[in-house]
Amino acid sequence: MTVTPHRHLASKHDLDSLNAELPIRHVATRAGALPSWPIFALIVGFPVWWALGAVPVMSPVLAVVMIFYLLNAKNLMMFPGIAPWFMFLLWVGATVIGVQGAGDLIGYGMRVSDLILAGVCMVYVSNAGFSLSKNRVVNYLVVIWLAMVVLGFLALLIPDVRLKTPVGMLLSESITSNELVRNLVMPPLAEVQQPWGAPEPFVRPAAPFPYANSWGAAFAVLVPVVLSRIATLTSRKRSILLGMVLVFSFIPAVATSNRGMFVGLMVALAYALMRHVGLGHWKVAVLTVIGTTTMTLVLVASGAVSGILGRQEFSDSTGGRMALYLKTWEQSLQAPLLGHGSPRIDPTIGVSLGSQGFLWTLMFCYGFVGLFLFLYFFVGAVIRTRRVSTMPDVWLHAALISGISLIPFYGLSVLQLSVLSIVFALLLRQRYVGTND
Template identity: 40%
Template sequence: MAMTTTRRTPATHVDDVHDALPAWPVLALLWGFPVFWLLGATVIAGVALTVVMLSYLVHHRATRLVPGVYAFTAFVVWVVPCAVMIDSTERMLGYTYRFSILVIVGTAFVYTISAGSRLTRRAIVDGLTAVWVFTVVGGILGLLFPETRLTTPIGLLLPDALTGNDYVRDLFFPPFAEVQQPFGSPVEFVRPSAPFPYANSWGVAIVLLTPVAIACFLQARSRLPRVVVAVGLVAMIAPALSTSNRGMFAGLALAAVYVVVRLTIRDRAAPVLAIGVLGAIGAAVLVGNGLLNQIRTRQQYGDSSGTRWSLYQETFERSLQSPLLGYGAPRPSTSEPLISAGTQGYVWMLMFSFGFVGLAFFLTFLWGTTLRTWRAPGDVDLVLHSVLVVASVIIAIYGLDIMQMLSIMLVAAVLLRRRHGLDTAGTRD
């Protein structure tokens, strides 16, 4: 009897290698976020999981490089020599914290692109939606317990010399809300922030993750996730209204308009009508509950816009004095007390901390990826693409914490993987 042997083709072998990468390291970053937050160990856990992801990538030799990876890698590499510009131990700690975040999200980005069929689009969207749900819950907690601060085990282990710093204190003993009453204001503003240190961070998370939650609704195969998303959309109205965050509402409106226009071009009448009706109802509820009056009052007594423009001008002028390596980290403003130059938006932080070269590398990654994946053929991909569109704009106004950065990077990874035909689970997703 003749014997035949079947030879594995190189393509099949490559697919098997990438299918060997497990999904759990990336999903643990998402589903484990509530636990990490309670422990004060979000970045520490991220570093540990990064080591795991790098070990898998090296062991299986499974790294896939696509356009977008190169620009972000160049950005991270450029950040390294910027450390020579640090002028104090305190700012070195801040630099280390920010650099750790870049390594964590960059590794998760490459790992997700390389993970083959195990780390599906559905799994990523579900995990990010879980973070969105926890963000909404945190916002409600901020409304109910505005004076509360979380005491984390990691925070208790830190020396007083560190926790005496306001930024470190807010990271490891995060408040549930920012309670503000600008001088002369007749009312007190309770702006929910949990599970993030600042109210603006909460707003950015809502802007970036709400489209992901909508994508989860669209791809759901059962009723439960659709009910969870629908309840979450209603539940987030109260904390969102309380933040009176103009950028957050503008970002959500931009995402909705972008999706509506793209769907209209595709002659998709039903989704356009549904989004239009929901948007009109949401706007009516917000305006009817005093959103515009809250924003006017905060602007009248807080003058946040005037302060921002002053800091932007100072940040740009000081960046011109160190255009290549920047200053390594934000530094106290010379004109605005208690505020640092390079903190009023991610673009300005990059410019001030890592120079115009670092800023150019990051924008090349983000804007290049947004343009590269603009086709987004399905409804779910289109909604996800709105995350990159909105992120490309709001970084001029708001900063990005680890979960906001991770959200952008994972959405970018999913879309790039599908764009370059690397999503072996695409037909089942």
Template identity: 40%
Template sequence: MKLSFAEGRANASERGEDVQSFSSSQRILPAWPLYSLLYGYPLIWVLGLGQFAPTILAFIMILYMVAKKDIRIFPTQWLWLVLAIWCVVCTVSLRGGSDIMAWGIRFLVIFNAGVFGLYYFNARESISSRSIIGGLVALWYTVVILGWFAIFFSDFRVTTPMSFLIPGGMLQNPLVKDYVLPPLAEVQMPWGAPEPYLRPAAPFPYANSWGLAFAFLTPVVISAMTASKRFWTKFALGISIVAGMVPAIQTSNRGMFISLTISIVYVIIRQILNGNLKIAAYALGTTVLVAVGLQLSGAVEKILGRQEYSDSTGTRSLLYEHTWQAVQKSPLVGYGTARPDYEVGISMGTQGYLWALMFCFGLIGLGLFLAFMLSSIISTASITSSAGYWLHSVPVAAACIFVIYSFDTMQMASMMLCLAMLMRSSVYREGL
């Protein structure tokens, strides 16, 4: 497999080359691995393969890329490759078998997302941006529909085929159990609360993961709605977004709404700077109406009410303080994985991806992630379409919300695929 940088529009045009031409001898990367991940995620979840299928598909994609004669890498993707290599270096801090397994879960989030983005970038002959947007919209529908099921069947767990293959002892591990016997909702009963909080989680183990997926995928749905020329498609997607707000509110997830607000504000600013004042005014007016509706419906009170019985802000603050103190003792390679904080009762290296990177992979790991995010956002900021603005808002929001949110495989993959679409469009003039 030959790796090379993808050239920007200016360099290619100066040489008079058509950047969209392909050698007939090159193998075409098939679409089915990425389609299976996105369109097939409901089946992956029902089978209990949420922690296995993405990695299996990533290795299949690698095999196809090895067979292809020429693989092009967008310049900022080298930073992601270096980050993955650095994660391997950080294994020097691991202390045993359980640490290795925990490190592996965190490493695969980075590894898989990098492979997915690279594969899409090189699959121009078989995978269009429109089809990947469709796949992400399909994933969004999976999240929303299961969110509705969680409202009505909050105590239900799916008995997957994987649950019969996993040794009984491993099922005692809460995380393993939640992956192979996945619940529809995360049921929480904070001390003093009058009733339990039933927070949609499926197809993920935790409500926060559901919220982050909703926050990253909703701008993609709006992008699809903006790009569509069919009234009924726009109407159906718009109604779906309204329906999706019901399980979203049920999660009482502040960070999710903060992320969505960042995306909306970013798009409005880009529209204003591009002179699209009418579109910006329409977006602002719609946002104000939604905000008023949430307030009048009692949704805001519900979201803030959970905080009266949960001191999550104070607990996080103390955890972050302890995490920073620990990082100073191993600033370069970190600790490889999370470690328990017995005073707080929560592991250091959790409760936010910034802290996970810093604690597990040191300040170098955090720096590489930030360098990739910022350079990718800047290098793809030349997009001028409304649909492109919404896609670009996803990494922008991710770069802000990663302070308090932890990224799992599908959330990171969604963000990476948005960036990959923008990267490919920037290099090959695909219209975003």
């Protein structure tokens, strides 16, 4: 069918009058003229930022860029469910009064910039209807997952390599002597650990993150996104290929020895299975059960599970974490409202309180009010987008569920926070604007 263009174009005044009466879905679509490249640079470009040692500056740079575009756009919408995040940010800003010393202030600024970027991404993606379709954004997320897997295998092959980045070479030794800064600007491919008594070192893939736990947290959040993409592929060959990559991705995933990662994955799979059954998606429910069962049997039979558990024989991370959590709780009670602003080293256990798990970071750094505001936003996000009904959207919603299940165990750095905020924005846009594949 051939579409003939109109001979008479409406005037600008007529168009403005019409837009004033458009429903929310059309207004949001017009505001979607925002360019896609900032989100592309954040997600697909993340390995490049990592290789340059520029991850610490990525958040403020991209946040400023997206804010610039948002301020110059028209008909922007603040969708219901996003405002609580900015309430949380206001509270986090007030907690700066508890920060002690220049070093802690720098760390505080880095964490806050990550939180700001996550909020800006929510507003940006939810309004970028034209340039950032759901399929395009999901493709971006699949690409960063693939990059993680490739770097994970590379870490297993050459675990002792540490990058010499342009940013790292510009900084003085007094700055890079800090372990966190060094791992950010001169990142290792893997954490190589050999606890006392261990017969051989444990090689735990970390790239493109400073630590293996960050790799595991990102993997747990992104696997449901990958399953969402598989559900939308029309080519059987591509579906099988991506499925095979997903299976092999568990080789570096298992090597990280991240038990919390498997908790997040199992929570996401259990939730998705329940939803698929409830929606009558029997085929995908059966495939989920078969795939999960098969993978579990393979992990057990291959010795992967015993290897993860065997690491605990030489490293009592569980007992150490429990002691740290108890100490963090006790110290948080001393500053219940505004918290301490940033993690602080405890000389009795030699670890920074508020550094092992995002829940504990929120509690210690931003007080119980900050923790409540974060949970209020996150739980609200899950509830507000719970009525998804398609197979791909159920898997995207499972990514949010996985993310919230991880916060007692792992920190959420810039990429994990950005992924969760972007997935939420996609589902929120789906609810209030409609399908935009």
